[in-house]
Amino acid sequence: MLKKSTTLGMTFCALMGMTVLLSPAQAEDSKEKHGHADHDHAHAPMFTEGVVVLRSTKGNKVRGRLTLKQTKSGVRVTGRVTGLTPGEHGFHIHEFGDLRAADGTAAGGHYNPDGHDHGAPGDHERHAGDLGNITADSEGVSKVDITQKDLKLHFVIGRSIVVHAGKDDLKSQPSGDAGPRVAVGVIGIAQPAKKKMKKN
Numbered sequence: 001m002l003k004k005s006t007t008l009g010m011t012f013c014a015l016m017g018m019t020v021l022l023s024p025a026q027a028e029d030s031k032e033k034h035g036h037a038d039h040d041h042a043h044a045p046m047f048t049e050g051v052v053v054l055r056s057t058k059g060n061k062v063r064g065r066l067t068l069k070q071t072k073s074g075v076r077v078t079g080r081v082t083g084l085t086p087g088e089h090g091f092h093i094h095e096f097g098d099l100r101a102a103d104g105t106a107a108g109g110h111y112n113p114d115g116h117d118h119g120a121p122g123d124h125e126r127h128a129g130d131l132g133n134i135t136a137d138s139e140g141v142s143k144v145d146i147t148q149k150d151l152k153l154h155f156v157i158g159r160s161i162v163v164h165a166g167k168d169d170l171k172s173q174p175s176g177d178a179g180p181r182v183a184v185g186v187i188g189i190a191q192p193a194k195k196k197m198k199k200n
Contacts, residue, residue, distance in 0.1 A: 027183050047189050050153055052161050054081060054185040058102035062163060062183035066144060074149040079162060082143060084136035090168030090178025093129030094160045097186035104181030107160040120170040121148060133168050
C-alpha cells in the first residue's frame with residue numbers, strides 16, 4: 001500500500017514539474033504572437049512635420065527657421081534664412097544632428113544612404129540630401145521652398161540641414177564645392193498643431 005502511494009506521489013510530482021516547465025514556453029509563445037503588432041505600431045511614424053532652427057557657425061550671422069512636411073511625392077522644405085551674402089548657397093541634409101563643432105563639420109557629410117555620387121535634386125542618381133541651392137536677395141534673405149522627391153521624413157529626423165557659404169555647382173565630388181558651412185540646424189519633430197475646440 002505504501003509502495004503504491006509512493007508511486008502515485010512521484011507520478012503527480014512529475015506531472016506538476018512538466019506543467020511548470022511548459023508554462024514559460026507557452027507564455028513566451030503567447031508573447032511572441034501578440035508582440036508583432038505592438039512592435040510594428042511602436043515603429044510606425046506618428047508625425048508628418050519636422051522643424052529646423054538654423055544657427056550660425058563661428059564668424060557668421062546666418063539664422064533661419066525651416067519646416068519639413070511629408071507629402072505624397074516627398075518632403076517639402078519651406079522657410080526663411082537671413083544673414084546670407086546675396087546669391088546662391090548650397091543647401092543640404094547632412095548625416096548627423098551633431099552641432100558640437102563651431103564650424104558645423106560635426107554634422108558629417110551629405111545624407112547619402114544609397115552611396116550615390118553628388119548631383120542636382122532632379123538627377124536620377126544623387127545624394128538623398130542633395131537639396132541644391134537657395135538664393136538670397138540683396139538684403140541677404142532667402143525664401144525657401146524645395147521639395148525633395150522620394151524622401152521620407154522619418155529617415156531624416158535627427159539629422160541636420162546645412163547652409164553653405166557658396167554655390168553648389170551640382171557636379172563636383174563629393175559635395176558640390178559649396179565652401180564652408182555658415183549655418184546648421186537639427187531636424188526635429190514639430191509639435192502638432194492644437195486642434196480647435198468646437199463651440200457648442
